[in-house]
Amino acid sequence: xxxxxxxxxxxxxxxxxxxxxxxxxxxxxxxxxxxxxxxxxxxxxxxxxxxxxxxxxxxxxxxxxxxxxxxxxxxxxxxxxxxxxxxxxxxxxxxxxxxxxxxxxxxxxxxxxxxxxxxxxxxxxxxxxxxxxxxxxxxxxxxxxxxxxxxxxxxxxxxxxxxxxxxxxxxxxxxxxxxxxxxxxxxxxxxxxxxxxxxxxxxxxxxxxxxxxxxxxxxxxxxxxxxxxxxxxxxxxxxxxxxxxxxxxxxxxxxxxxxxxxxxxxxxxxx
Amino acid sequence: xxxxxxxxxxxxxxxxxxxxxxxxxxxxxxxxxxxxxxxxxxxxxxxxxxxxxxxxxxxxxxxxxxxxxxxxxxxxxxxxxxxxxxxxxxxxxxxxxxxxxxxxxxxxxxxxxxxxxxxxxxxxxxxxxxxxxxxxxxxxxxxxxxxxxxxxxxxxxxxxxxxxxxxxxxxxxxxxxxxxxxxxxxxxxxxxxxxxxxxxxxxxxxxxxxxxxxxxxxxxxxxxxxxxxxxxxxxxxxxxxxxxxxxxxxxxxxxxxxxxxxxxxxxxxxxxxxxxxxxxxxxxxxxxxxx
Numbered sequence: 001x002x003x004x005x006x007x008x009x010x011x012x013x014x015x016x017x018x019x020x021x022x023x024x025x026x027x028x029x030x031x032x033x034x035x036x037x038x039x040x041x042x043x044x045x046x047x048x049x050x051x052x053x054x055x056x057x058x059x060x061x062x063x064x065x066x067x068x069x070x071x072x073x074x075x076x077x078x079x080x081x082x083x084x085x086x087x088x089x090x091x092x093x094x095x096x097x098x099x100x101x102x103x104x105x106x107x108x109x110x111x112x113x114x115x116x117x118x119x120x121x122x123x124x125x126x127x128x129x130x131x132x133x134x135x136x137x138x139x140x141x142x143x144x145x146x147x148x149x150x151x152x153x154x155x156x157x158x159x160x161x162x163x164x165x166x167x168x169x170x171x172x173x174x175x176x177x178x179x180x181x182x183x184x185x186x187x188x189x190x191x192x193x194x195x196x197x198x199x200x201x202x203x204x205x206x207x208x209x210x211x212x213x214x215x216x217x218x219x220x221x222x223x224x225x226x227x228x229x230x231x232x233x234x235x236x237x238x239x240x241x242x243x244x245x246x247x248x249x250x251x252x253x254x255x256x257x258x259x260x261x262x263x264x265x266x267x268x269x270x271x
Numbered sequence: 272x273x274x275x276x277x278x279x280x281x282x283x284x285x286x287x288x289x290x291x292x293x294x295x296x297x298x299x300x301x302x303x304x305x306x307x308x309x310x311x312x313x314x315x316x317x318x319x320x321x322x323x324x325x326x327x328x329x330x331x332x333x334x335x336x337x338x339x340x341x342x343x344x345x346x347x348x349x350x351x352x353x354x355x356x357x358x359x360x361x362x363x364x365x366x367x368x369x370x371x372x373x374x375x376x377x378x379x380x381x382x383x384x385x386x387x388x389x390x391x392x393x394x395x396x397x398x399x400x401x402x403x404x405x406x407x408x409x410x411x412x413x414x415x416x417x418x419x420x421x422x423x424x425x426x427x428x429x430x431x432x433x434x435x436x437x438x439x440x441x442x443x444x445x446x447x448x449x450x451x452x453x454x455x456x457x458x459x460x461x462x463x464x465x466x467x468x469x470x471x472x473x474x475x476x477x478x479x480x481x482x483x484x485x486x487x488x489x490x491x492x493x494x495x496x497x498x499x500x501x502x503x504x505x506x507x508x509x510x511x512x513x514x515x516x517x518x519x520x521x522x523x524x525x526x527x528x529x530x531x532x533x534x535x536x537x538x539x540x541x542x543x544x545x546x547x548x549x550x551x552x553x554x555x556x557x558x559x560x561x562x
Binding site: 007008010011020022025028036037039083085089090104109113120121125140147148151204205207211212222223226227229230240247252255258259 | 377403
């Protein structure tokens with residue numbers, strides 16, 4: 001019994017330490033500067049204030065949240081729209097055997113390529129089609145990572161749909177479009193939602209391309225906005241933690257989904 | 272299924288177009304750019320063959336960045352797999368509050384890297400940072416976390432460990448749960464101690480998951496950019512400049528497109544070698560009947 005309670009104590013202690021940075025973030029966002037510019041350990045604010053959140057509001061934080069939302073939603077929708085038909089084709093339709101292998105290699109190469117490696121040619125692509133420094137341009141380049149990830153995840157879900165259902169419908173004369181709309185899509189809705197959640201998180205958090213392809217501050221997404229705050233001032237922590245907490249709230253609400261996805265093993269590409 | 276190849280091709284078209292525009296073309300274009308000298312802008316680009324590559328190999332900054340990347344990848348991967356394993360072994364049992372502990376342990380992984388970086392940059396602050404405050408509280412001398420050339424890379428590993436150990440933890444926890452219970456029960460009946468069961472049953476059966484976790488983490492660590500950019504900028508001096516950071520400096524600060532592209536090609540070749548290991552692992556896993 002002693003070993004068991006020691007084990008539980010250890011688990012709680014480690015969990016507490018792992019959560020410390022997040023607790024510190026929330027606490028600091030509510031502290032007046034005099035409290036956090038200090039040389040002692042203190043997590044809880046003595047005189048809580050919403051001043052940092054108000055300062056963010058005055059600094060058009062809503063605009064950055066909106067930019068992040070537009071980019072994440074747009075990129076997710078495009079990845080699903082292009083990814084679902086592709087996943088269906090790869091899972092169901094008779095393709096030359098070699099194409100499967102080619103697809104696997106393509107997913108791997110993309111997954112392995114550091115974002116910076118494609119950045120210079122992508123910069124030129126965006127400039128050529130006039131989408132440099134625009135949110136639609138960012139949505140487009142996010143497909144570099146979103147699309148293969150969407151296809152990879154959806155492939156598994158499409159394969160889980162029993163082929164007998166579709167065969168039965170085909171015998172009754174249902175065409176491909178009808179089968180997709182009435183059988184496949186309804187059955188993989190949970191899979192589509194899970195894929196969408198992962199894609200949204202991926203785009204909501206993305207930094208490198210947002211840094212390189214967006215120059216106008218009013219078009220910044222949350223991560224690039226945070227980066228400017230980080231480098232602007234050494235101890236600008238009140239606003240920094242306030243924005244960090246705001247940006248994390250929607251994502252922390254989704255931890256459960258991420259956890260289940262990861263244990264199923266299909267989310268290896270998230271980061 | 273009698274559906275034609277044409278249908279399949281039609282369904283694949285949107286994905287193929289995006290892939291061609293955003294991955295294939297940039298890869299080819301990058302390869303071409305790595306063979307030119309662009310000192311005076313792209314308009315006057317001159318064909319220089321392999322010169323950029325020979326320059327890179329003799330450039331101490333490139334070698335330093337390559338070394339830093341390898342050192343970071345090794346330290347991060349090993350520490351993350353080891354810590355993830357310890358967490359998974361601890362949590363792989365019934366105990367009160369487990370439903371709350373697991374998501375709490377996963378939380379750091381879903382945060383944006385920029386948010387993580389913001390918090391840790393404050394924690395690393397010499398005068399008012401949480402870490403040095405904690406050291407002072409137990410009467411230890413404060414540490415220059417990000418400005419000591421010998422320590423800065425380790426500090427980056429520490430941040431990466433905090434953020435991504437949850438990932439290896441979840442993979443290894445899933446692995447532990449796939450080990451049949453009766454194996455342990457049988458060994459227990461035979462009188463095997465917990466430590467002995469760990470070494471003779473758990474760890475050998477966990478090897479595929481350990482390899483997978485290590486592989487996925489080394490692939491990600493190899494790419495590292497965000498944390499270096501926002502925590503140290505590659506400094507002090509060149510102490511934490513990784514290959515991605517080196518490429519960023521050349522391509523987007525010095526606008527030396529030729530050299531930056533050559534760096535990108537070298538990185539893709541290294542990534543390709545890692546991919547070969549990964550693909551081999553997947554193919555072998557499938558022929559074993561899946562993980």
